[in-house]
Amino acid sequence: MDHLSSMDASFLHLETPETPMHVGSLMLFDLPEGYRGDYYDDVKAQLAKRLHLARLFHRKLAPMPFELADPVWIDDDDIDLDYHVRSVTLRRPGTMEQLEVLIARLHSSLLDRSRPLWEVYVIDGLANGQIAYYSKAHHSGIDGKAGIEIAKVFYDVTPQAREVRPPRPPRAGNAYQLGVAELLQAAISNSMAQYVKLGRMLPQMTKALGATAVQFIRTRRKAPRERSLGVKMAPKTIFNASITNQRSFGSLSVPLPELKLVGKQMGGTLNDVVMAMCSGALRSFLHERDLLPKKSLIAMVPVSLREADDCSNNNQVSAIRVDLATDLADPAKRFQAIRESSEASKELIGGLKAMLGTDLPVAGSPWLMSGMASLYGRSNLGTRLPRLANVAISNVPGPAVPLYMAGARMARYYPVSIPYHGVGLNITVQSYAGEMEFGITACRRVLSHPEVHELAQHLLASLRELQRLAPVAVQETKLPAPAATAPVRVATPVAKKRVNAKPASHNPAPRVHSRRAAHREERRPA
Incomplete structure (x- = not known):
């Protein structure tokens, strides 16, 4: 066992x-x-x-x-x-x-x-x-x-x-x-082992916590950040509600080299570009509905605690909060604020890495946590209580080469993830064979299927906005404008025969699988 x-x-x-x-x-x-x-x-x-x-x-x-x-x-x-x-x-x-x-x-x-x-x-x-x-x-x-x-x-x-x-x-x-x-014997022996391990690690954990606090204070004094999250709570949005088990899902594929080039030219990482895309998309989506809060949205972002050579089948993750800077209309300032917030959160969690992976034994945790989860959802507390984040955004590095199963080539590899009470929208991104695959998973009561497709269109528009900010080197390889000469590719019915799609690298144009989204994209000015 x-x-x-x-x-x-x-x-x-x-x-x-x-x-x-x-x-x-x-x-x-x-x-x-x-x-x-x-x-x-x-x-x-x-x-x-x-x-x-x-x-x-x-x-x-x-x-x-x-x-x-x-x-x-x-x-x-x-x-x-x-x-x-x-x-x-x-x-x-x-x-x-x-x-x-x-x-x-x-x-x-x-x-x-x-x-x-x-x-x-x-x-x-x-x-x-x-x-x-x-x-x-x-x-x-x-x-x-x-x-x-x-x-x-x-x-x-x-x-x-x-x-x-x-x-x-x-x-x-x-x-x-x-x-x-x-x-029962297994439960007792495991609990004892956890307590012993926790006791041995207490000095190390205390030292790490103190060193992290000192480093954080020194960093704030040398380079104070005007937009530090601290203990700031997230504003209320339509995404923050108690949810049902009904789901909506949408997918989007974007050429990975395009995102990497934008990140390089703007002085950020690939993850910064993904976060900025999500920020711009959420800002536009809410602004069109007159639902954009004055305070910035906050994203909950999982981070891996796993060592590079660790392939065990378990969870080794924690989470950081990132300021999405949706209160800033200037996309360049928004990108810079996201980058700084992400770096600050990573610095903080880096010093606490040894602590975060430690088991904390709690007697009766199954019925205690299950009862609290049920109470939280059924009492609508996800809508009423202050919230740590508005949306979950995850970026998972995937296989860099095409994969096959039973002789068939994998053309797309979209992630499907978990919304939860109080965070009814999850945007997970995974790289695969030269593409960045977006999977948007939401509670259907929070975002309907058409709204998920609309959010995917806003992600594309946000990427184009970032490309316009980048130097000429980026603009030379920018994505096609949503004009009639370069329409968004949409899955449409064809003759009932097998069609072997070309590899993604043959066509760098982004793909949104939504007929309604495609019509909207064609109408939108470049």
Whole structure:
């Protein structure tokens, strides 16, 4: 058995019917030319050969009696692939907008805790001949970086699937369920180990906390920041409400070199460009509705605590708050304020890294945290209480080369993430094979499907605004203006035959999968 860390277990305890705590991915695959097989069967066969390479896919939870302590992971050698790997067909005409609505619905349902916490859907019926592949796994067993490592297990870098070693036969006496005595003994021993570890680390943690405080004070004295967040709360927006389990989802692809070049020319990082895009998009979206608060929006941004060579299937993350500077109309000043805020938050969390990854044992944490999560959502406190952030924004580095599964090339790799009470909008970004893939996940009561697509259009407009600020070197490679000569590419119905899309590098123009968004983009002046 494996003990869950307090961070991993928190994703279980904070889960309610309104707030499923799983993360997912939507991938689009181009089938090989002349393919005549059943891709669902091919995918299931390849997964069956490789499930043993990632423990996430063949372990399940064993809860403690009376929820006195966090559950443990136990191996499950009886995986029902017909349950975990499912086939879905889109209705005609099979547009990308239909697919996104389906993904939003699939992402809204809870995973079955009596089984390993993952599901896969192979979706056909897209008008352009591509196959969609949606997977979701519970956040208690995986974070963004661990998800990328698991992707390396299941996918290949060539159309030819590599051979892997077969699984070892299960050990004799491997019980399907643990007894009460075993579970209680495990809970006691794990709690004692956590307390001992915490006691040993107290001097180091105290030293780190003191050094960080001194460094923070010295930095403020040398270079005082006018826009320091401090303990400032986020203003109230339409995104900050208690949510339901209904979801909306939208996707966007932008050439990665374009973002890197903008960041280089403006003296920031790729993450700064992403944050500035989100800031400009949110500002425009709210301003058009006369809902933009006078105070700046604040983003909650996950940061990884994982070492470079750590590939374990668990969570090693914390979060920082970043000032989105949406109160500034000047995009150049807005970019600079975002960059400074991000750097200040990273400096602060860098000194506390050793503390943030420490387990903090709490007796009865399952029922205590679950009760608080349920109370927080059902009492509408997410709308009434002061809020730390308005929106969650995450940037996950993904594979730099094209991936393949069962011989099909992965053309798109969109993240699907978690909104929560009080933060009903999540924008997660992931790089893949020369593209930056945006996944916008929201509560449908907070943002409808058309509004999510509109927000994607504002992201594009925000990027063009940043490019106009950059020097001539950036403008020479700027994105096409939304004129009739360079329309936004939209998924449209075609003849019912397989179409093999070209690699993303063949066409650097950004893609927004929304017919309504495309018409709006054509009407907007350059």
